[in-house]
Amino acid sequence: MNAWVQAIINVFINPIFYRSTLNQSTPLIFAALGGVYSETTGVVNIALEGIMLMGAFGGVVGSYFTGNPWYGLALALLLGVSMAALHAWASIRYAGDQIISGTAIILLAQGITGFSLVELFGKPGSTDLVRSIPLINLGSFEKVPFFGKIVGSLSPLVYIAFASVIFSWYLIYKTKLGLRMRSVGNNPEAADTLGVNVYNIRYFGVLMSGVFAALGGAFLSIGELGQFTENMSNGRGFIALAAMIIGNWSPTGAMWAAILFGAASAFNDQLQSQGVLHLATNTQYLFGMIPYILTLIVVGGFVGKSRAPSADGIPYIKD
Amino acid sequence: MSKLKKFYMNDKIIVPIIAVVVSLFIAAIVMIMIGKNPLVAYGALLYGAFGTEGALINNIMKATPLILTGLAVGFGFRAGLFNIGANGQLIIGALLATYVGSQMATFPFYLSIPLMLVVGMVGGALWAAIAGWLKVARGAHEVITTIMLNYIAVFIANYVVNGPFQAPGGVPKSPEIAYSARFPNLVTTGATWLSAGIFVALAAVVIVYIIIEKTKTGYEVKAVGFNPYAAEYGGISIAKNTVLAMAISGALAGLAGTMQVMGVYYRYLGSLGGSMGFDGITIALIGQNDPIGIAFAAFLISSIRAGSNQMQIAGVSKNIVIIIQGIIIFLVAANRLVKTFMFWKNKGVEEA
Secondary structure (H helix, E strand, O other): OHHHHHHHHHHHOOHHHHHHHHHHHHHHHHHHHHHHHHHHOOOOOOOHHHHHHHHHHHHHHHHHHHOOHHHHHHHHHHHHHHHHHHHHHHHHHOOOOHHHHHHHHHHHHHHHHHHHHHHHHOOOOEOOOOOOOOOEEOHHHHHOOOHHHHHOEEOHHHHHHHHHHHHHHHHHHHOHHHHHHHHHHHOHHHHHHOOOOHHHHHHHHHHHHHHHHHHHHHHHHHOOOOOOEOOOOOOHHHHHHHHHHHOOOOHHHHHHHHHHHHHHHHHHHHHHOOHHHHHOOOHHHHHHOHHHHHHHHHHOOOOOOOOOOOOOOOOOOOO | OOHHHHHHHOHHHHHHHHHHHHHHHHHHHHHHHOOOOHHHHHHHHHHHHHOOHHHHHHHHHHHHHHHHHHHHHHHHHHOOOOOOOHHHHHHHHHHHHHHHHHOOOOOOHHHHHHHHHHHHHHHHHHHHHHHHHHHHHHOOOHHHHHHHHHHHHHHHHHHHHOOOOOOOOOOOEOOOOOHHHOOOEEEEEOOEEEEOHHHHHHHHHHHHHHHHHHOHHHHHHHHHHHOHHHHHHOOOOHHHHHHHHHHHHHHHHHHHHHHHHHHHHOOOEHHHOOOHHHHHHHHHHHOOOOHHHHHHHHHHHHHHHHHHHHHHHOOOOOOHHHHHHHHHHHHHHOHHHHHHHOOOOOOOOOOO
């Protein structure tokens, strides 16, 4: 037992844990923000998982063929937004079932990335290593004890993620466009009567979700390592949805929940890297399920209150 | 309009057929673009699915659990529930059934086989009922709760087969079930065999059909799915029927996992469920939530999956099968789009 307590303390006093938390949270923050944009306007987006996967793939392909990771990021955005556009097309213009359409996008992304991986790189599983987006080095600040090790050298995408939270909060709560987004998500009939174009606002929300989910995916592939592996989003799109719900559909709330999930994941990784667990390797699975149980507790309303936009998930059909 | 013409003009029949044809057509264009001959590829696919006795057996063995996950998702849809958690229910059902099956060495088959089936169904039903209860008592949407329950099930299974219920040898898999709890093999060809599980799956099709069409339970579940408020006004309990529908859906998924244990692996393996839960969604949508339609759709998907290996040998990555499935689901979701192809309905809702 003592060894366990010591191991847990060791994790928390190690700056690597905090740096890893930032890195694990970043893709979740991006994707959860994507969910907030889409669902604020009333379109449920479980396709985040697929959009992230396309973003991750696009990042590597762009970087591979141009040698420039920023072009990779551009291709990630292009592919991510295209997938989001498909979801928007089916669920807004054709008033399709948003969850079914989202499921289709996830399968399409898995199929397209798996198929193209073999076609472009000649083997299944993973791509070659490509150039990743350079980290931002804070120079002498890196030598500051503890904090220097946490933020001394991070991907610019980490900073962009946090900046996006502030930007999104401002956009959704402080601008006319944000007001329209919220009104379309809560009461599309009333918004329509007041002259708001419900369809355009919803297209905007869904396409923005493509932008952010793709950024999250690109971080996974070209944020640090510079490689794509098959199905690399690995459920993060679903975790991001959970973070959005726990965060009560607000950008800041979603960010805190994403950080919580990121920290849980980083904690588990760091704990595994210590010697004590060789005696009981299966305990990692018990720790691993904690975030998911936590999500059930929150969506079950046992802790806090979480409320979706009233018209979330309901297609709007003009009479 | 003649009765026959009415049948073919029915959206329920025409939308999935068009979706399947269009998706195969798009995939063919993709193959041409990468310089492959789609006729050769589809020929290989057909040969891989039906060409030999072994291929046909493999196909039916793949269809067995898919019929059940398709029924699971389809039954949920009928009750207005999107059960995206068939995978978790399948895992819990298979895990519990395996445990019971491993303890039945002294039991005669006429006790162990029914017991395995029941335990597998109860495991899946209880796991799904958690989501049903969270929905009616706490207002949590079943899509989120079943996704979370999927992950939790995977972690539980990994924990169990890496420790308390691990076969000797350090490999993450459970001990084997007793011989008395295994399905008899109907036909054996080389390394493939046809287990009696297909009869269980086909019996489930009939039973689910009877439940939906001929019983009070089926009527109430459908009523709640169609219009919950009207159903409640008519004296039908939303809460009871939602939990019940979720449990029946989960029981079918649990049975799918149990088929894999009793007929294929004879133990619990982490990979036993594969993508069957997700495939169940495709199958329910193609089958339009009709038990008989689902049985045909399951054979369609199992044929595509079984044939995809042969197609890969012919030079087309089998990932194209997942793209085909994605396009089918997308077109079923946007069924107004499919009707636009047919020029007999108006365009999107914006112009409506």
